[in-house]
Amino acid sequence: MIRTQISFDANTFPASLGQYVNNAKIYDSSCSKSAHTLYLEGDVKAFLKMAAAGKLLREKLMTDFMHSQGLAAKVLDYFSDESGDYLMTEALGGEDGIAEHHLADPQRLAACFGEYLQMIHRLPVHDCPFPGRTAEMIAESEANIRRKYVDKSILLEDISRAEQDFNHLKHCGKDDVVIHGDYCLPNIIMQNFRLSGFVDLGTGGVGDRHYDLFWGIWTLQYNLKTDKYRTIFLDAYGRQQIDPLRLRLCHLLAGFTE
Secondary structure, eight states, X not given: OOOEEEOOOGGGSOGXXXXXXXXXXXXXXXXXXXXXXXXXXXXXXXXXXEESTTSSHHHHHHHHHHHHTTSBOXXXXXXEETTEEXXXXXXXXXXXXXXXXXXXXXXXXXXXXXXXHHHHHTSOGGGOSOOOHHHHHHHHHHHHHHTTOOOXXXXXXXXXXXXXXXXXHGGGOOOOEEEOSSOOGGGEEEETXXXXXXXXXXXXXXXXXXXXXXXXXXXXXXXXXXXXXXHHHHHHHXXXXXXXXXXXXXXXXXXXXX
């Protein structure tokens, strides 16, 4: 992950975060337009994510849940007021899935990526704080179709055909496993391919396993510049659990949601 050292006025942070910010080296580690992320290197190594008010509560709760299962960092602090949300988490040991030494061994990367997704999908759904993710995404897709929104980087086909497929398939979606919600290589942290945990969990919940599978396929193609590692990923995950119709639905959900 990219980290650029910056200067930052500690007085601009909520007072409760002072123990982590004071005397720490601060690096900009942002990779999203919706949130600003800083890496703090002080007495405690941590990440501080900042976003609009109320935007990070879901991520905080999902991170707490995943940490309780041994698959995410510990939340150190969460603060919210009218000025915005602040989420502080411990830094996991290792580097993300797009680190150079991970990308240099794409076969092993794709296999690990499939195996580690199974670890999320085996978690107890009754303990997850957010049920009904597929229904949420279907409702959002229906609203976005009405206002003619589509992510054309995800849906490259004729949009009228995509809408027809969505309306035909939307009833086959299931909420059967805990999903990451943004299962992309930058969101898995490993130490030489050994899993440390997952990050950026704000769109997770109980949903359709094929949503994570779609994004897994997408990120491997995007980051490795080829689709030839898709087979390794799906074999490592377990092809017997894959339904092509639900995978197609989740492709559509990714294109019709923001």
